[in-house]
Amino acid sequence: MKTKTVIQEYEVRWSLHGEPPQGLPRVLASELIEAPATAGARPGELRRLYQRTLRELPRGYSLCWNRHKPPPKRWSQEARAKARRAALQRRAQARYPLFADQIIERELTDRPDYYAGVKDTAFQEEADRQTERLYQALREGRLGLHVFRPWWPAEVAA
Known part of the structure; x- marks a missing residue:
C-alpha cells in the first residue's frame, strides 16, 4: 500500500x-x-x-x-444544490411537519442562489491551483x- x-x-x-x-x-x-x-x-x-x-x-x-x-475534491454546484435542498427538506419536516411545504417554498423563494448551489469559490480555486503547482513540482522532481x-x-x- x-x-x-x-x-x-x-x-x-x-x-x-x-x-x-x-x-x-x-x-x-x-x-x-x-x-x-x-x-x-x-x-x-x-x-x-x-x-x-x-x-x-x-x-x-x-x-x-x-x-x-x-x-x-470539491463538490460540484449541482451536488451542493441537491444536498442543500435535501437538508432543507429534512429540517422542515422534522421541526414543522404541518407547515413544511410552506417553509420550503418560502426558503427557496428568499434564497434562490443558495439552494441552486451557488458559492464563491475563487479563493479556494486559487489555493488549489497553488497547491497543485507544488505537487506538479514533486512529480517532476x-x-x-x-x-x-x-x-x-x-x-x-x-
Missing part, C-alpha cells in the same frame, strides 16, 4: 510588520520537502543552514514551516532548496 505524502515548506521569511529593510526580499530562501503525511516537521538543509547562520541573519527574518496537503538572496559570509556557508 502506498503511503500518502505531503509537501513541507521551510522559508526564511520577513516576519515583522512593514517592508524588509534595505530593499531585501520578503523571502530569502525556501525549501520544499516530500514527507509522509503522518510525519511531523522534517529537518531539511534550510533548517540546518538557518541554525548555522542565525547570527548573520538580518533582524526581522525567521524560519517558517508550512505543510501543504493535496487539494481536496523539482523540490529542494532555493536561496533567493544569500545572507551569510562566505566562510560560514562552507
